[in-house]
Amino acid sequence: MGNAPGVRGPLGLARQRLADRIAAGTAEIVQGDAVALPWEDGRFSPVTCMAAFESFPEPQRALSEMHRVLRPGGRSVLTIGWKVDETKRTGVTDASGFWVWGEADARRMMEGAGFADVAISYGRMGGDSRLITLISRAELGTDELRLVRGVKSP
Numbered sequence: 001m002g003n004a005p006g007v008r009g010p011l012g013l014a015r016q017r018l019a020d021r022i023a024a025g026t027a028e029i030v031q032g033d034a035v036a037l038p039w040e041d042g043r044f045s046p047v048t049c050m051a052a053f054e055s056f057p058e059p060q061r062a063l064s065e066m067h068r069v070l071r072p073g074g075r076s077v078l079t080i081g082w083k084v085d086e087t088k089r090t091g092v093t094d095a096s097g098f099w100v101w102g103e104a105d106a107r108r109m110m111e112g113a114g115f116a117d118v119a120i121s122y123g124r125m126g127g128d129s130r131l132i133t134l135i136s137r138a139e140l141g142t143d144e145l146r147l148v149r150g151v152k153s154p
Contacts, residue, residue: 034065035056035058042071047075048077048078053079054081064113066078067113067152070152073154076151077149081145117150119150120149123147
C-alpha cells in the first residue's frame with residue numbers, strides 16, 4: 001500500500017491528514033525518541049501510543065516520559081499488542097523482537113511509571129483490517145488488541 005503523491009511514510013500521512021489542525025496550532029507531528037520526549041512537563045491532557053509501544057527498546061522509560069508530559073488528571077492510552085495467553089511467559093521479547101506482556105505486567109508497568117486508575121480493555125483493529133485479522137487469528141489465535149489506559153493523579 002503506497003502513500004498519496006508527495007506523502008512520505010507515516011509522518012507525511014499524519015501531516016496530510018492533520019494539515020488543518022497543524023495550521024491552527026492544535027496539532028504537531030514530531031519524530032523523536034520515546035524515552036526523551038521534546039516537550040516540557042505537564043504539556044498534554046491526552047497521550048496516545050498506538051501500534052508502537054511493544055517495539056520500544058526501553059518501554060518502562062517511555063511510559064515514564066508519557067507520564068511526565070501529561071498534566072495532572074491527564075490520560076494515556078496505548079496498545080500493547082495482541083491478547084496473550086496469561087499462562088505463558090510475558091515481559092520478554094518474542095522471536096520478532098517485540099515485547100509481550102500479560103495484563104499483570106502491563107498494569108505493573110503503568111503503575112510503576114506513576115499512572116493511577118489503570119484499566120485494560122480489548123478491541124479490534126479499526127478500519128478495513130481483514131488481512132490483519134486473518135493473520136493474527138492464524139498466527140496468534142486472536143484478533144483482539146489490548147488497550148491500556150491510565151491517569152496521571154492530580
